[in-house]
Amino acid sequence: MQDLLERLxxxxxxxxxxxxxxxxILSDQRYALPTGNTEDIHEVLTQQETLTLELKALEEARLPIMEKLSQHLQKTPEQLTLMKLAKLVEEPFSTKYRKLSKQVKSITKQIDDRNQDNKYLTDNSLDLINTSLRLFATCNPFGYNDQDLLHLKGKATKFQTTA
Structure with missing residues (x-):
């Protein structure tokens, strides 16, 4: 069990x-989004994806360990949180797991907050783009009406067929 606790x-x-x-990286994204620099945004997203894959691999390594520990401690895996594990194991692991639990909660809260900030920035950027597109779609800088546009299309077609 010591090996499992150490590996965890x-x-x-x-x-x-x-x-x-x-x-x-999420902080970098926070500053890259409003600038609209696609290269910076792409770089940040690539880094974020790489880290996410690394975190997924670590999580996949952590889950079987928690499963084995839950069997040793006669708990279901769902019942065995880090804080509960800290109460069930001896020192130095007890203190270590309490500390790790607090750190994980703190950093995940910060990540969640930063994600919410970035979501807000992304949503506002998309709203601005959509508003701009609607404005361009309704804007008629040359004063043409629909009939004029059809007439011009007819001339263009006629010109192309006779040439």
Missing amino acids: SEILSQQLVLYNKLLL
Whole structure:
């Protein structure tokens, strides 16, 4: 069981490092979105995708460990949170898991907040684009009416067929 507890600590520590990197990337995204610089946005999204895949791999490694620990401790995996695990194991793991649990909660809250900020920026940018498109669609800078446009299309077609 010691090996499982040690491996879980390693995985959680690695996840925290990646969560902190993700938070930095989300901050970069926060500044890239309003500028509309597609290269910067693409770079940020690529970094975010890479980190997400790394986090997924760590999570897939963490889940079987939690499953084995829950069997050892006679708990269901759903019942075994980090805080509950901290209460059930001895030192130094007890203190370590309490600390990791608090850190994970804190960083995930910050990530959620940053995601909400970025969602707001994205939604506003899309609203601006949609408003601009509607404005361009209703704008008629040359003063043509629908009949004039049909007439011009007819001439263009006629010109193309006789040439």
